[in-house]
Amino acid sequence: MANGFLEHVNITVSDPERSSALLQRLCGWHERWRGPSQLGGWTIHVGSERDYLAIYTNEGRGGPFAKGTPLNHVGLVVDDLDAAEVVVKEAGLVPFNHADYEPGRRFYFFDWDGIEFEVVSYA
Structure with missing residues (x-):
């Protein structure tokens, strides 16, 4: 049987620079690549050497993009949940649904x- 891992997830955002900066600060990631997308638009890859999020914008392609269905959420693991919450709040975003159950503490x-x-x- 082959062993697999999730290499990347591609999400569409309105401001890839802002989203990339948040993710780099929140997760300690770095920018791996940036450039024009094959289908138009612009993409920034932010993550680790093994995996990343492709932060895409489709400006110029017109039309809104669908959100939510079927994607429920993107899960991120951090070493220090309290420090991560500070980063989210400093970005002007609102943490909610705090929980502490096996196997770890979390918020959304x-x-x-x-x-x-x-x-x-999971610390």
Whole structure:
């Protein structure tokens, strides 16, 4: 049987620079690549050497983009949940649904585009 891992998730946002900056600060990630998308628009890859989020904008392609269905949320693991919450609040976003159950503590927030993130710590 092959062993797999999630390499990337591509999300559409209104301001890729702002979203990239938040994710770099929140997760300690770095920018891996940036450039024009094959289908038009612009993309920034932000993450680790192994995996990343592709932060895409479709400016110029016209029309709104659908949110939510079927995506429920993007889960992020951090070492320090309290420090992560400070980063989210400093970005002007609102953490909610704090919980502490096995296997870790967590909270959620919506970004500026309505994308829901779950931030969890197993520390």
